[in-house]
Amino acid sequence: MTDQGRPTRREHGLQTPADFPPTHASDVHDEREVLLDDDYSDGAQIEARSQWQLFRRKFLRHKLAMGSLVFLVIIGIGAFFAEQLAPYGYEEIDVLRANTAPTFEGLHFFGTDQLGRDYFSRVLYGTRTSLQVAVVVALLSTAIGTAVGAAAGFYRGWVDSVLMRLTDLVLILPGLAVLLVAAALFGQGSPLRIALILALLFWVSLARVVRGVFLSLREMEYVQAARASGASDLRIMFRHMLPNTIGPIIVNLTLVLASAILVEATLAFLGFGVNPPIPALGRLISDGRSSMQSMWWLIIMPGVTLVSIALAINFVGDGLRDGLDPTQQET
Numbered sequence: 227m228t229d230q231g232r233p234t235r236r237e238h239g240l241q242t243p244a245d246f247p248p249t250h251a252s253d254v255h256d257e258r259e260v261l262l263d264d265d266y267s268d269g270a271q272i273e274a275r276s277q278w279q280l281f282r283r284k285f286l287r288h289k290l291a292m293g294s295l296v297f298l299v300i301i302g303i304g305a306f307f308a309e310q311l312a313p314y315g316y317e318e319i320d321v322l323r324a325n326t327a328p329t330f331e332g333l334h335f336f337g338t339d340q341l342g343r344d345y346f347s348r349v350l351y352g353t354r355t356s357l358q359v360a361v362v363v364a365l366l367s368t369a370i371g372t373a374v375g376a377a378a379g380f381y382r383g384w385v386d387s388v389l390m391r392l393t394d395l396v397l398i399l400p401g402l403a404v405l406l407v408a409a410a411l412f413g414q415g416s417p418l419r420i421a422l423i424l425a426l427l428f429w430v431s432l433a434r435v436v437r438g439v440f441l442s443l444r445e446m447e448y449v450q451a452a453r454a455s456g457a458s459d460l461r462i463m464f465r466h467m468l469p470n471t472i473g474p475i476i477v478n479l480t481l482v483l484a485s486a487i488l489v490e491a492t493l494a495f496l497g498f499g500v501n502p503p504i505p506a507l508g509r510l511i512s513d514g515r516s517s518m519q520s521m522w523w524l525i526i527m528p529g530v531t532l533v534s535i536a537l538a539i540n541f542v543g544d545g546l547r548d549g550l551d552p553t554q555q556e557t
Contacts, residue, residue: 284549291545294538301535305354312347316505319343328523337523339514349528352505353535355417356487359500362421363428363486368479370425371432372471376463378433379440390437397430405489409498417500420493424486432478436471443467473550480543484536491532507532 285291304311313333314320320342328337336345378389408423443449444467452462487507493499494508502509507528514524 281549285545288545288548290541291548294541295545297538298535298542301353301538302357304350305357308347308350308354312344312350314344314347316348316351317343317503318347325521327521328527336527337521339521339524340517345510345523345527348505348510349507349531352507352510352528353531355500355504355506356490356508356532356535359417359421359424359490360483360486362418363424363490364479364482366421366425367428367482368432368475371429371478372436372468372475374429375433375436375438376440376468376471379437380444380459380463380467382441386437389433393430393433396427399427401427402492405493406496406498409493417504417506420490420499421486424489428482428486432475432482435474435478439471439474440467443470473547476550477543477547480539480546484539484543487532487536487539 308316320338322342323332323334323338324340324342326332326334326338326342328335334344334346336349338344339348374389374393378386378393404427405423409420412419412423440463449462449466452466457465490499490506491508491511494506495512497512499508500506510528511525511532514521514528518525
């Protein structure tokens with residue numbers, strides 16, 4: 227009993243602090259280690275993944291994008307090594323085999339045209355021309371659109387107004403009509419000239435996207451901290467803000483690739499593209515349209531190749547979009 231006559235905790239059968247052994251920090255640490263070992267004894271571990279690892283994981287699970295990427299790699303290798311892989315030259319004539327339907331005999335997989343030229347070889351060389359134009363258009367238009375959008379979104383004010391009015395002006399132009407006139411005056415016959423003309427019209431959509439992203443990023447805390455630390459405008463734009471815009475830029479690049487291939491084929495089909503004897507997919511389709519009823523392969527083979535490449539690029543773009551989207555949940 228205590229002095230006040232009340233029973234103690236020990237008399238009630240309760241434990242007192244003296245009944246517990248002294249606890250040290252090392253004991254608590256050891257107990258936490260034991261609990262963690264028990265929690266993960268089944269082999270499940272929490273593993274932190276980088277942004278690149280998350281993107282790669284999502285993209286590899288996109289079966290259609292992976293299959294399309296493999297297809298594009300095969301097509302690209304075949305096109306850019308056409309001299310080594312094509313069974314014939316694209317201007318090699320064999321009148322004895324003129325108007326031959328697709329056959330494995332003589333390696334005429336896509337048949338021959340009216341002059342006996344192997345159409346598989348011509349499609350292979352034409353694919354190289356179309357891909358060269360598309361790659362130049364995609365890279366150049368991406369560079370222009372990124373620079374214009376970044377400057378407009380970062381500086382705002384009169385810089386934004388001038389650049390966006392220029393973007394709107396290019397956007398409202400009738401694209402095909404401008405391309406036809408420009409190709410007829412400046413670019414007809416040369417793949418590089420065709421690519422430059424297309425690039426000067428393909429940058430506007432990316433510029434608007436990059437501007438919108440930069441407008442939101444410039445208010446972020448890390449941008450304000452970089453500005454307070456004395457970083458230059460170019461360093462803030464290209465070191466801190468541009469890496470967070472890579473996702474939309476890459477996705478737009480794939481869309482431009484597909485569009486450039488189709489537009490270049492349209493110009494070649496209308497006679498304003500690459501001049502003969504250099505083959506292009508649109509030119510091959512145009513050359514075969516006069517005989518399409520009797521020699522269907524002159525239209526079908528380059529046409530299927532053109533559509534397959536454009537679809538494959540779009541599927542790869544879908545995979546890149548899903549992989550680069552941080553809100554996309556893994557399934």
